[in-house]
Amino acid sequence: xxxxxxxxxxxxxxxxxxxxxxxxxxxxxxxxxxxxxxxxxxxxxxxxxxxxxxxxxxxxxxxxxxxxxxxxxxxxxxxxxxxxxxxxxxxxxxxxxxxxxxxxxxxxxxxxxxxxxxxxxxxxxxxxxxxxxxxxxxxxxxxxxxxxxxxxxxxxxxxxxxxxxxxxxxxxxxxxxxxxxxxxxxxxxxxxxxxxxxxxxxxxxxxxxxxxxxxxxxxxxxxxxxxxxxxxxxxxxxxxxxxxxxxxxxxxxxxxxxxxxxxxxxxxxxxxxxxxxxxxxxxxxxxxxxxxxxxxxxxxxxxxxxxxxxxxxxxxxxxxxxxxxxxxxxxxxxxxxxxxxxxxxx
Amino acid sequence: xxxxxxxxxxxxxxxxxxxxxxxxxxxxxxxxxxxxxxxxxxxxxxxxxxxxxxxxxxxxxxxxxxxxxxxxxxxxxxxxxxxxxxxxxxxxxxxxxxxxxxxxxxxxxxxxxxxxxxxxxxxxxxxxxxxxxxxxxxxxxxxxxxxxxxxxxxxxxxxxxxxxxxxxxxxxxxxxxxxxxxxxxxxxxxxxxxxxxxxxxxxxxxxxxxxxxxxxxxxxxxxxxxxxxxxxxxxxxxxxxxxxxxxxxxxxxxxxxxxxxxxxxxxxxxxxxxxxxxxxxxxxxxxxxx
Numbered sequence: 036x037x038x039x040x041x042x043x044x045x046x047x048x049x050x051x052x053x054x055x056x057x058x059x060x061x062x063x064x065x066x067x068x069x070x071x072x073x074x075x076x077x078x079x080x081x082x083x084x085x086x087x088x089x090x091x092x093x094x095x096x097x098x099x100x101x102x103x104x105x106x107x108x109x110x111x112x113x114x115x116x117x118x119x120x121x122x123x124x125x126x127x128x129x130x131x132x133x134x135x136x137x138x139x140x141x142x143x144x145x146x147x148x149x150x151x152x153x154x155x156x157x158x159x160x161x162x163x164x165x166x167x168x169x170x171x172x173x174x175x176x177x178x179x180x181x182x183x184x185x186x187x188x189x190x191x192x193x194x195x196x197x198x199x200x201x202x203x204x205x206x207x208x209x210x211x212x213x214x215x216x217x218x219x220x221x222x223x224x225x226x227x228x229x230x231x232x233x234x235x236x237x238x239x240x241x242x243x244x245x246x247x248x249x250x251x252x253x254x255x256x257x258x259x260x261x262x263x264x265x266x267x268x269x270x271x272x273x274x275x276x277x278x279x280x281x282x283x284x285x286x287x288x289x290x291x292x293x294x295x296x297x298x299x300x301x302x303x304x305x306x307x308x309x310x311x312x313x314x315x316x317x318x319x320x321x322x323x324x325x326x327x328x329x330x331x332x333x334x335x336x337x338x339x340x341x342x343x344x345x346x347x348x349x350x351x352x353x354x355x356x357x358x359x360x361x362x363x364x365x366x367x368x369x370x371x372x373x374x375x376x377x378x379x380x381x
Numbered sequence: 382x383x384x385x386x387x388x389x390x391x392x393x394x395x396x397x398x399x400x401x402x403x404x405x406x407x408x409x410x411x412x413x414x415x416x417x418x419x420x421x422x423x424x425x426x427x428x429x430x431x432x433x434x435x436x437x438x439x440x441x442x443x444x445x446x447x448x449x450x451x452x453x454x455x456x457x458x459x460x461x462x463x464x465x466x467x468x469x470x471x472x473x474x475x476x477x478x479x480x481x482x483x484x485x486x487x488x489x490x491x492x493x494x495x496x497x498x499x500x501x502x503x504x505x506x507x508x509x510x511x512x513x514x515x516x517x518x519x520x521x522x523x524x525x526x527x528x529x530x531x532x533x534x535x536x537x538x539x540x541x542x543x544x545x546x547x548x549x550x551x552x553x554x555x556x557x558x559x560x561x562x563x564x565x566x567x568x569x570x571x572x573x574x575x576x577x578x579x580x581x582x583x584x585x586x587x588x589x590x591x592x593x594x595x596x597x598x599x600x601x602x603x604x605x606x607x608x609x610x611x612x613x614x615x616x617x618x619x620x621x622x623x624x625x626x627x628x629x630x631x632x633x634x635x636x637x638x639x640x641x642x643x644x645x646x647x648x649x650x651x652x653x654x655x656x657x658x659x660x661x662x663x664x665x666x667x668x669x670x671x
Binding site: 152155159164167172174176291294298302337339340341354 | 643
């Protein structure tokens with residue numbers, strides 16, 4: 036895994052360029068006549084939201100080595116916190132984001148304590164159970180007054196401030212972009228410093244890290260908390276942009292899509308989170324056309340569902356590209372930069 | 382009192398099914414140290430195969446046997462072809478691989494047989510055993526099939542050379558290899574057996590919960606809970622754990638928390654056991670030397 040990525044030169048410039056490019060995208064809306072532009076903006080929001088969720092998961096799995104299949108539960112918690120605050124508390128949408136982050140941070144911290152004792156498969160198992168139990172918990176009758184039970188909660192989409200002149204979807208895109216940038220920056224700085232090295236040392240060799248004086252329990256639980264908090268913000272943003280929350284959108288499948296994003300983008304890679312987030316939305320959106328294409332080309336009798344594509348892709352990546360697209364790019368770059376040396380040798 | 386006995390009976394019935402799922406998990410865990418997240422979906426897929434055969438006019442018990450055989454070779458195939466290259470991969474790669482299998486099986490079942498709920502026939506009549514509404518023949522049949530399977534497995538592992546070789550391969554692969562046991566094939570056999578046991582669990586549970594691609598989700602979680610309660614490395618413990626979890630789940634569901642929160646009960650059991658007694662009730666405490 037690329038532990039030294041943060042010290043490489045050039046990362047800052049590339050990242051700035053990428054974010055600037057993302058920030059300019061909505062402006063196309065002012066020059067295009069395309070009627071489905073708002074829909075593209077909505078897709079952009081989802082991509083950013085997934086990217087944030089994958090970022091949270093990556094911090095935990097990629098950098099700290101704790102496997103979680105239960106991040107859909109924290110995503111749900113963030114979404115419901117926002118929904119309840121907006122619906123019953125009458126809070127403005129932006130004020131609910133820190134609360135959602137805090138609630139999920141605390142929940143993650145609480146789950147981080149049992150997670151301390153669990154490693155590898157066992158932690159995956161415990162979090163897997165959490166993911167499966169979550170929809171049922173959300174439907175529980177005693178809290179149905181707040182959560183809306185099976186039907187969920189319907190929200191109002193926030194209106195953009197008039198001085199901006201943006202459409203609702205453009206504005207929400209900027210909201211997601213702002214959150215994504217802040218969180219990526221936060222994680223970047225967290226990982227670059229002393230705590231980051233401790234977090235990664237725990238992943239690489241827990242016992243050696245502990246001999247070096249790193250407080251394993253504290254770092255692991257806090258990493259779990261921060262990871263859950265970040266994913267919770269993603270959940271809160273999804274509640275705001277979709278303007279609707281329902282228990283059945285937070286199933287194990289959501290956790291699996293985060294995992295897909297993580298593996299496709301690249302484990303322990305920050306740019307990989309953005310790639311992964313975009314990838315999830317692209318596959319979900321084009322599942323039908325991929326399926327039609329495969330039906331036509333291979334003369335299949337059945338529709339090919341998105342989940343089969345995800346599954347096959349996960350398997351294939353584990354064999355050929357275990358470090359994802361970002362890892363693959365890094366390898367190509369390394370190959371390219373060392374070509375002179377190789378030629379000299381031969 | 383009648384209600385209590387009914388709850389115990391239906392608890393034992395679901396317990397028998399959890400025991401099968403747990404046994405499949407333990408089978409794989411013992412030989413490879415992996416927790417197979419795809420166990421439930423493999424069972425579901427096998428059950429669909431059985432359903433398709435029965436619909437095509439094959440008698441129930443023949444379809445039952447055929448499905449077990451097909452599942453066996455399916456499990457063998459998965460281990461040899463898909464998991465073999467990842468033998469020395471980190472845990473995360475394996476978890477991702479199991480999750481991938483889970484989504485593939487789920488998606489393909491949905492693709493071929495659609496997501497509508499289907500009725501699965503039961504070989505046992507649904508009338509009461511003694512005519513007093515306490516225990517049905519169906520329930521007795523499920524428990525009976527589980528016990529027969531358990532007996533066969535015990536005989537296989539205790540009294541056959543192949544069973545002995547499998548146990549040797551699981552306990553000490555290096556020595557077993559030196560003694561001429563083909564360890565890699567023993568692992569594949571373990572997967573095959575696990576898939577067959579899962580198929581039995583699927584066919585037993587399908588008449589009760591109806592057949593759909595997501596039917597094993599919750600049951601798999603109970604299977605995990607059972608395996609953990611019994612000690613995940615111990616087959617007998619897994620069966621005992623299955624019955625314990627099945628009965629407890631029913632009693633807790635009907636007397637304490639209500640049926641809606643049953644899955645959360647499984648979550649509590651899983652986390653609780655892992656925290657308080659990771660070795661389970663009958664498992665050995667593993668001491669790791671560093």
